[in-house]
Amino acid sequence: DSGVTQTPKHLITATGQRVTLRCSPRSGDLSVYWYQQSLDQGLQFLIHYYNGEERAKGNILERFSAQQFPDLHSELNLSSLELGDSALYFCASSATAASYNEQFFGPGTRLTVL
Amino acid sequence: AQTVTQSQPEMSVQEAETVTLSCTYDTSENNYYLFWYKQPPSRQMILVIRQEAYKQQNATENRFSVNFQKAAKSFSLKISDSQLGDTAMYFCASGGSNYQLIWGAGTKLIIKP
Numbered sequence: 001d002s003g004v005t006q007t008p009k010h011l012i013t014a015t016g017q018r019v020t021l022r023c024s025p026r027s028g029d030l031s032v033y034w035y036q037q038s039l040d041q042g043l044q045f046l047i048h049y050y051n052g053e054e055r056a057k058g059n060i061l062e063r064f065s066a067q068q069f070p071d072l073h074s075e076l077n078l079s080s081l082e083l084g085d086s087a088l089y090f091c092a093s094s095a096t097a098a099s100y101n102e103q104f105f106g107p108g109t110r111l112t113v114l
Numbered sequence: 115a116q117t118v119t120q121s122q123p124e125m126s127v128q129e130a131e132t133v134t135l136s137c138t139y140d141t142s143e144n145n146y147y148l149f150w151y152k153q154p155p156s157r158q159m160i161l162v163i164r165q166e167a168y169k170q171q172n173a174t175e176n177r178f179s180v181n182f183q184k185a186a187k188s189f190s191l192k193i194s195d196s197q198l199g200d201t202a203m204y205f206c207a208s209g210g211s212n213y214q215l216i217w218g219a220g221t222k223l224i225i226k227p
Contacts, residue, residue: 098212
């Protein structure tokens with residue numbers, strides 16, 4: 001158990017809908033990273049928050065947004081969903097903002113868009 | 115641009131054999147770190163090993179060791195006495211003072227009984 005929690009574990013929804021994925025980092029970690037992993041593909045970095053502030057943005061679509069709250073949990077909002085958004089979404093946390101720290105991954109949320 | 119390249123999409127070996135996964139990288143950082151993460155069929159991402167670039171000694175963790183060639187920008191992972199539980203996707207990554215890890219595309223490793 002990495003100490004990172006993600007809810008829900010599975011999500012099935014229809015095209016055009018909006019969903020929110022939630023992540024709670026390990027106790028004491030200030031950074032949260034979001035990744036997208038399509039079937040049998042590598043990790044696509046989406047966005048990084050550190051202590052409530054956005055620190056880096058990857059190939060995140062405009063339909064996607066994220067935020068980190070004062071209690072350090074983070075939410076990833078996906079709107080106007082398309083079939084291609086079906087993927088495993090990971091959240092990871094680390095102690096500081098620098099990428100030389102180990103990232104601890106949650107179990108992921110599997111999103112299926114029908 | 116910083117890049118990480120894993121040139122072997124898939125490998126398979128017999129149980130108990132030794133296998134080496136390749137990774138090359140390019141970074142503008144002076145002080146950086148390199149990582150190998152494992153993703154078994156459960157899809158949980160787990161850190162296997164981490165190497166600090168300024169350390170000449172290669173990192174080892176039990177049956178896992180790295181061959182870090184700084185000048186060649188190469189960071190390979192050696193798994194000795196491979197076990198069925200080593201079957202997984204293995205991702206190489208590079209990090210430093212910037213705010214995101216740079217990931218390779220992954221190598222799918224299959225250990226055959």
